[in-house]
Amino acid sequence: MYSSILSERPRTLSKLLCSFILARDMGGGPRTFPGGVNKWKWKRMHEKRARDKERRLLEQEKQIYQARIRSHIRAELAGKPDPGSTSYGLLSPEEHIKALANRFKKEGAEDLWNINDGSLKSPPPCFRELPGTNRSSRRPGSIGPPVDLRKLIPEGRHLVSNNGIGNLTDTNGNYVQTRNYSVRSQRKFECYNNSSAEDVSNSSLKGNSASSTIRNLVTNPRNMSSTSVDDYINNKNVMPKREQKFWRSESESEWDVEGEIGNYSRGCRLNFAGEEASGNGEDLRIGRDVRKMGSSAALGEYDVKSKGRMLPKAYDEVNDLSEQVELIRDQLSVGKPAQNEEQKTKGEMMLSQRRFDECGISPLTVKALSLAGYIHMSRVQEASLSVCLEGKDALLKAKTGTGKSVAFLLPAIETVLKAMYSNTNRQVPPIFVLILCPTRELASQIAAEAKVLLKYHDGIGVQTLVGGTRFKVDQNCLESDPSQIIVATPGRLLDHIENKSGISLRLMSLQMLVLDEADHLLDLGFRKDVEKIVDCLPRQRQSLLYSATIPKEVRRISQLVLKREHTYIDTVGFGCVETPTKIKQSFLIAPHEWHFQIVHHILKEHILQARDYKVIVFCVTGMLTSFMYQLLREMKMNVREIHSRKPQLYRTRISDEFRESKQLILVSSDVSARGMNYPDVTLVIQVGIPCDREQYIHRLGRTGREGKEGEGILLIAPWEEYFLDEIKDLPLERFSLPDIDPQTKLKIEDSIAKIGSDVKERVYHAWLGYYNSIREIGRDKTTLAQLADKFSKSIGLQTPPALFRKTALKMGLRDIPGIKIRR
Numbered sequence: 075m076y077s078s079i080l081s082e083r084p085r086t087l088s089k090l091l092c093s094f095i096l097a098r099d100m101g102g103g104p105r106t107f108p109g110g111v112n113k114w115k116w117k118r119m120h121e122k123r124a125r126d127k128e129r130r131l132l133e134q135e136k137q138i139y140q141a142r143i144r145s146h147i148r149a150e151l152a153g154k155p156d157p158g159s160t161s162y163g164l165l166s167p168e169e170h171i172k173a174l175a176n177r178f179k180k181e182g183a184e185d186l187w188n189i190n191d192g193s194l195k196s197p198p199p200c201f202r203e204l205p206g207t208n209r210s211s212r213r214p215g216s217i218g219p220p221v222d223l224r225k226l227i228p229e230g231r232h233l234v235s236n237n238g239i240g241n242l243t244d245t246n247g248n249y250v251q252t253r254n255y256s257v258r259s260q261r262k263f264e265c266y267n268n269s270s271a272e273d274v275s276n277s278s279l280k281g282n283s284a285s286s287t288i289r290n291l292v293t294n295p296r297n298m299s300s301t302s303v304d305d306y307i308n309n310k311n312v313m314p315k316r317e318q319k320f321w322r323s324e325s326e327s328e329w330d331v332e333g334e335i336g337n338y339s340r341g342c343r344l345n346f347a348g349e350e351a352s353g354n355g356e357d358l359r360i361g362r363d364v365r366k367m368g369s370s371a372a373l374g375e376y377d378v379k380s381k382g383r384m385l386p387k388a389y390d391e392v393n394d395l396s397e398q399v400e401l402i403r404d405q406l407s408v409g410k411p412a413q414n415e416e417q418k419t420k421g422e423m424m425l426s427q428r429r430f431d432e433c434g435i436s437p438l439t440v441k442a443l444s445l446a447g448y449i450h451m452s453r454v455q456e457a458s459l460s461v462c463l464e465g466k467d468a469l470l471k472a473k474t475g476t477g478k479s480v481a482f483l484l485p486a487i488e489t490v491l492k493a494m495y496s497n498t499n500r501q502v503p504p505i506f507v508l509i510l511c512p513t514r515e516l517a518s519q520i521a522a523e524a525k526v527l528l529k530y531h532d533g534i535g536v537q538t539l540v541g542g543t544r545f546k547v548d549q550n551c552l553e554s555d556p557s558q559i560i561v562a563t564p565g566r567l568l569d570h571i572e573n574k575s576g577i578s579l580r581l582m583s584l585q586m587l588v589l590d591e592a593d594h595l596l597d598l599g600f601r602k603d604v605e606k607i608v609d610c611l612p613r614q615r616q617s618l619l620y621s622a623t624i625p626k627e628v629r630r631i632s633q634l635v636l637k638r639e640h641t642y643i644d645t646v647g648f649g650c651v652e653t654p655t656k657i658k659q660s661f662l663i664a665p666h667e668w669h670f671q672i673v674h675h676i677l678k679e680h681i682l683q684a685r686d687y688k689v690i691v692f693c694v695t696g697m698l699t700s701f702m703y704q705l706l707r708e709m710k711m712n713v714r715e716i717h718s719r720k721p722q723l724y725r726t727r728i729s730d731e732f733r734e735s736k737q738l739i740l741v742s743s744d745v746s747a748r749g750m751n752y753p754d755v756t757l758v759i760q761v762g763i764p765c766d767r768e769q770y771i772h773r774l775g776r777t778g779r780e781g782k783e784g785e786g787i788l789l790i791a792p793w794e795e796y797f798l799d800e801i802k803d804l805p806l807e808r809f810s811l812p813d814i815d816p817q818t819k820l821k822i823e824d825s826i827a828k829i830g831s832d833v834k835e836r837v838y839h840a841w842l843g844y845y846n847s848i849r850e851i852g853r854d855k856t857t858l859a860q861l862a863d864k865f866s867k868s869i870g871l872q873t874p875p876a877l878f879r880k881t882a883l884k885m886g887l888r889d890i891p892g893i894k895i896r897r
């Protein structure tokens with residue numbers, strides 16, 4: 075019965091024929107679109123819908139922050155504990171407000187600016203009038219840096235709450251217009267800064283920052299009535315009304331890049347996730363690896379872009395906010411050393427005291443956990459389980475290798491159990507839980523882990539839907555053995571949805587959606603697919619977003635998936651190091667032509683030191699991965715390769731082999747960067763800069779898992795040094811360059827010479843594509859061409875190979891000196 079419902083066959087012969095032709099041409103099954111619209115129209119329609127939705131959600135997010143502040147103040151007034159606080163290391167309201175203040179007051183917060191907040195070119199008049207600002211030092215057309223609230227309040231000026239009336243006034247009865255335009259950002263923080271101003275007058279911390287003052291406001295609620303807070307937040311008189319739009323202007327480089335991604339996103343997503351066989355896709359992985367927007371890293375001498383948003387130096391000197399923020403942080407941490415110490419030591423321990431049999435999950439799951447050797451919960455599991463079991467939406471951040479997979483699998487299983495017993499009369503076999511993740515290997519890993527936990531649950535199944543396998547096989551599986559839990563990569567799932575394989579109907583029963591590596595899935599390369607999938611899911615569901623890194627952009631857009639009143643669980647801790655403390659991190663800076671020799675040297679040394687060595691060498695592209703693999707193999711090392719240019723069967727075999735083995739080196743592209751749990755990796759080497767800070771953290775996190783020790787080395791060229799700025803808060807040590815024995819040097823040169831020139835050409839093309847996609851580098855094409863020239867020599871090419879005209883055009887490299895075009 076199920077199979078007939080699931081298949082949803084096209085009714086007419088012509089539809090059938092059409093589907094067949096499409097399936098043959100695209101290799102991924104029939105693609106038909108409802109209403110007879112063509113693919114592009116369908117795509118555009120969805121994109122527009124997604125854009126509208128995003129705009130709406132951004133508006134909602136602004137309101138949420140305002141509401142959050144209001145509710146904290148109200149809770150304090152009522153003398154009740156804040157409902158959002160738990161004992162699981164979540165941010166307390168106070169910490170949350172502090173975090174928000176820091177986030178928006180901090181230098182670098184300029185990327186939170188959006189055009190709704192007014193033009194950068196003309197700061198509002200009140201800003202120009204601010205005491206302590208040096209007008210003459212400001213560059214015309216630029217917005218000033220954050221302003222110290224102390225400077226906004228002249229000596230002797232006291233802000234009082236106009237009780238009952240509900241607005242804040244100064245001693246003269248005027249509205250207080252303390253504004254922090256430094257925020258250059260959302261209006262949501264206006265209330266914040268205004269509250270701060272009020273508190274400045276009332277607190278003994280006179281002259282302190284927004285964060286301290288808000289803290290005091292919360293702790294001294296008598297200073298402001300709840301109505302006054304509301305009114306104050308909403309009062310249009312308090313802040314000047316400016317044009318309301320959302321998102322950045324198209325002239326911003328962010329959109330330039332997104333435009334590029336628009337063209338390449340699918341290819342890139344496919345390449346990264348390996349969703350489809352990709353031709354030259356990965357070589358030119360432009361979209362997926364595009365750098366995070368709003369990065370504050372500078373490219374030193376390569377930074378040629380002069381942006382209006384750069385802070386004028388002279389003005390910086392007048393108002394160096396970073397120092398103030400540090401000061402505030404120090405002040406706030408005074409009196410809480412015990413807590414900080416406790417937090418630090420806790421961070422190093424993976425397991426908590428709590429046992430799985432105490433947390434109210436099914437005894438059959440507990441039995442399976444015990445069999446797998448899991449008795450105590452990890453800290454992240456302890457922190458999240460109760461929230462998830464209550465059915466709340468959650469966004470969770472926890473360091474790599476701390477047990478996030480089990481943390482979402484346990485509530486997922488409970489959800490299935492509950493749903494199975496609540497309603498047994500269904501027309502189609504339901505899917506209760508959908509887990510999305512970015513790569514095929516990760517999907518298989520999660521499914522395998524789920525099967526371990528489901529060992530004693532007869533009747534609950536898990537199925538993976540990932541690219542690289544035959545579509546028809548997936549379909550047969552979906553029909554013959556329908557599972558309640560689906561683990562999928564977005565591309566393949568979307569293919570099933572669009573092909574009407576019946577999965578949409580089954581997804582109508584969905585109770586829980588999980589996004590593992592959520593920040594990556596909401597990144598530009600995947601976001602559109604994820605949005606389309608989410609559009610097909612019931613609104614009444616629980617959503618869980620997990621990752622080791624949650625950049626602020628992701629928090630902002632997480633509500634594409636999450637409910638407004640979701641819980642944010644951060645087990646890393648605000649201001650704490652985001653990488654596991656037991657990983658020794660270092661970096662080396664050397665010209666490209668030395669990289670292969672250095673990698674070989676590091677590996678040799680490591681093998682001598684660690685008997686059971688297990689190393690991952692990350693390269694920036696699949697082609698470079700292949701090149702490095704061939705080279706190390708020539709050098710007689712025990713090495714394997716994995717990247718999206720390899721067939722899926724091969725990838726699975728290598729992944730399994732590496733998981734089980736010791737004394738093995740895996741050369742990998744970013745397909746192994748996230749989520750892969752290879753036990754006991756002793757060293758991670760990253761050759762070349764990762765696409766962003768987050769990727770650095772995830773790649774590094776393949777070692778030092780479960781609280782074990784590990785080592786990470788980043789090897790970069792001198793011109794890539796700017797990236798260190800992005801990870802300057804992480805504990806990296808600089809290594810001096812090793813002495814390479816001349817004989818080894820010769821051997822390596824010989825080995826490079828043995829690699830075919832066609833391979834080298836493709837390595838060059840891929841390299842160019844990767845770095846062209848990195849904003850800081852890709853925007854100066856002439857320099858990029860020069861760097862690529864140097865790189866080509868390092869891989870043994872005499873001259874840089876030519877590009878196809880079309881490729882050069884797409885990459886913006888036509889007519890660039892040093893770039894050859896194929897005739």
Ligand SMILES: Nc1ncnc2c1ncn2[C@@H]1O[C@H](COP(=O)(O)OP(=O)(O)OP(=O)(O)O)[C@@H](O)[C@H]1O
Nearest residue numbers: 448450451452474475476477478479480622749751
């Ligand atoms: N409660 C537990 N007790 C013991 N080991 C555990 C427990 N929970 C998870 N683990 C183990 O910890 C390891 C890391 O888990 P997992 O892969 O889920 O980490 P993660 O936080 O998802 O990492 P990443 O951020 O890299 O994806 C796995 O080997 C897993 O088996």
